Amino acid sequence: MMDRLTDTLNFQAQALTLRSERQRLIASNIANADTPGYVAREMDFAAALREATGAATPGNQMLATRPGHIAPAAGAVSEAGLKYATPSQTNLDRNTVDMDRERAAFADNAVHYEATLRFINGSVRTMLSAITGQ
């Protein structure tokens, strides 16, 4: 019964973790905007969330078919979720960070992060009012 109570929260928690992961990724891109040769990374959020919630098996996950094989760590973000950004304008120092896009993605991700926080707060409040029965 208790696990069913927190079932909806689990999904939101996964989404929140991925959002913070993406926020960190974009922060790294912005930090490296002037580093020569740096290649910008971007997260396919929908695919990463499907993978994290178990709705889809990651394409390139290691299989452990024999006793000696090392099983992939639980909760590890696979490289499949991380993609390389295509530069809209080429740069002489081979840096592919597009500052306009990164800033937009950062703002977008911050808003989505806050939205997820509000969803969690909302379901917590709903559950609390159901428990207190008022």
Place this chain on the structure above:
Amino acid sequence: MSMLSIFNVSGSAVSAQSQRLNVVASNLANADTVAGPDGQAYKARQVVFQTVPFGQAGQPATAAGVQVSQVTEDQTAGRRVLDPKHPQADADGYVTYSNVNAVEEMVNMISASRSYQNNLEVMNTAKTLLLKTLQLGQGG
């Protein structure tokens, strides 16, 4: 808490950019220097940035900071001006000034200051989000 390492990432970038601003400042200050303490004209300096992965070993590097790997000196010849009355003039009457290009340095300064501001804003946003995360479930 993966968001906490944003402060490491952006902090390293802010520190690297401030080092770049420092170098620009010393270049601009020495734009009209004739000879340094070693008898040589000042050479323009340039920082070289390098990516530092912050993640744990074996995990894909989603957190990448910046560091200044080296400070290079521009080895091109300095500006030579004919001024026979100058005390530092050579036998032909030429004075060798530093090889600082003021326009390039100004552009460098604007770029460094914009990057600095960008990283500060990233940190501010991350701080706001983290503070809101701390209030999670308090009915706010």
